[in-house]
Amino acid sequence: MARTVVWSLYALLLALAPMIFTSSLSQTLLCQMGIAIIVCLSYNMLLGQGGMLSFGHAVYSGMGAFLAIHTLNRVSDGLALPVSLIPLVGGFASLALAGVLGWITTKKAATPFAMITLGMGELVWAMALMFPGFFGGEAGVSGNRVAGSPVFGISFGPQIELYYLIAAYTFVCTALMYAFTRTPLGRMLNAVRDNPERVAFVGYNPQMVRYLAFVIAAFFAGISGGLAALNFEIVTSEVLSGHRSGAYLLFTFLGGTTFFFGPIIGAILMVLAFVLLSGLTQAWLLYLGLIFIVMVMVAPGGVASLIMANLRLARHGFSRRLWVSYLALWLTGLLSLAGAAALLEMVYHLQLDAALGPELSFIGITLNVKGFDSWIGSGLVMLTGLGLFALCRRQFVQDIKLPEAS
Template identity: 50%
Template sequence: MGERRGHIVLWGLYGLAWCLAPWLLTASYAQVLASQIGIAILSCLAYNLLLGQGGMLSFGHAIYGGAGAYAVIDALQTLQAHPPTGAAATWIVAALPLWGALAGAGLAAGLGALCARHSGTAFGMITLGLGELVAAVAQMAPQVFGGEAGRSANRVLNASAWHFGPSSHLLMLVAGYTLAGTAALWALTRTPFGLLLGAVRDEPERLAFLGHSPAWVRWQALVLSGAVSGLAGGLAALLFERVSPDVFSGARSAALLLFVFVGGSAHFVGPMWGAVWMVLSLTALASLTPAWPLYLGLVFLWMVWRAPQGWAGLLSDAHAALRTGWVPGQRLRSMGRGLGQIGRGLAVAGAVVWAVEALYRRQFGA
């Protein structure tokens, strides 16, 4: 009962934060950053539907978000040629991310038929090949995908109506979709399909013996994940009003894998932590130091070596330890050891940062 009450409080705070964000964040930069975090949360949760819940390691998942982004940009360009009038423009733009979700689901339905029959390494290699194939096609068809310049469109279709021109208005839209997507994916883990997905990850042979097709379950998971990824891609297209073939790149797929793992793929909130780290790393950290890719690589290596359960797993272990009811003397000793480990870790991290920054200044003058 206490754990259930804790979940209700945490989800209530999460929903309240998104509801208040458009009103509390007044700076345009903060509003855009919050919108990016919401989009990243949807992308990482969609990826973790495969990795954490279904045990499917995908190396080309960014293509579904890219499909959603291009679908929305194409729809915006079409609507600009024939703009709707009145309040209809507002509702049409608000519904465009659903068109992106449909595009992502459609691409996943087609490509998923090629890889859902396999698992493990074979699944990963097929997704890698499909991802590179789509990325290559996008580069070779500039008349469709816009080449290096990409394609752009204006999300404001009718200035006389309530529109999404201000970043605060778009943040309201992103917050609504993020809350709805998070709630839907959380509810999915409590359904029979969520249990089947866990069985595909842990015991596919036993699941097949019970009469369920693991390939069919994987395909359904791919379609659902592609839909949520396409939704996130559509929101990103509305936010930046531009999309280029880079959205299909392997680097985008690798970033999803890296930050979902760092956040903790075994926990539902892990990808959400990873999404926050991803946005802050690619924006704030990248503006502070040119060595940010090196730091990300070091963090990833450390997590694989010392904490494969991710940040969410570390927090879960710490919470479980606090509830075990230690003897006072043992608690003090454990706290002392924990503080000592934190201190040593901070000292090592500080030394690494100092050495890296000194080397960069010496070699590149940055």
């Protein structure tokens, strides 16, 4: 019953999101979030469920995008194929590619597997520049998603029409990947992750289990690539790069690999970081790196683990006793973050924007990179926030343990 409610709420959220966030920017972000959810969930099939650290997952989402954009151009030339089915072309193309490359890649596990995927990723990315006839060179391959005959009056020209196509694929793919975790193959994949020797002892081939999971994950990654091709109407070699694979790894981990919904959170964070955070500051990659380090040290289970831990506290009646501590942690954390961010922004301004003058605006406050008061003040704010955060965190832990002791 609870599972039905969760899936119903998920479908309702996908359906109502563009009605709540009505601006064109919001619809663009929602489309990208749906695409990112599929690819991050597919990546977690490897990392979270199978223990396979891949540095080349972008190969399969990228090749799906390239096959989809070429198919879209064939539809424009008269091929009788609905545009709504083009993402499936990308999915099956990536599945076929993974069927070839995956057999070699999955012969090893752990660190050798990661190194092989890195090599495969660099190999395919280099080939994208060697064969401009297919990959389009540095300019990439462009297309027009308003192709073929409209189905029920839907041409996918307006962004809202494309959003609902992406939302439908997102819901179906999410449901299928969740169902995979409940299949014997999904359970065996968990066993291969935890103890491959025992799996081999009971008669299963760990390499075959990894291979099948690898191919299935590539299929869903190809679907996300096909949706991205329809969304952006252009595909470049960047979609095959190691940078893209690293982004999948980073944000899937930040969301939480031990929970099924963790990559969904990570996908949302990835779009917000790439689209919004990158537009707010030049130091956005540095912020991401710092956040990743902090999460690894403080919450290696990702954001999902923090959510589940706090839900357990709420289930045992701790929320009413801890709301003051929660508020104090948030305020002191934001205070220390503001001080650290002010220092970073001044450093970037001094190095990159010195020609614009010594002053910059930061959250409504004017800072002077040549004035000691701005540097000292920002440092004091950061240190004060860190000190208060440590005290509040210690009190928070004591408040949790106290009822248990009593």
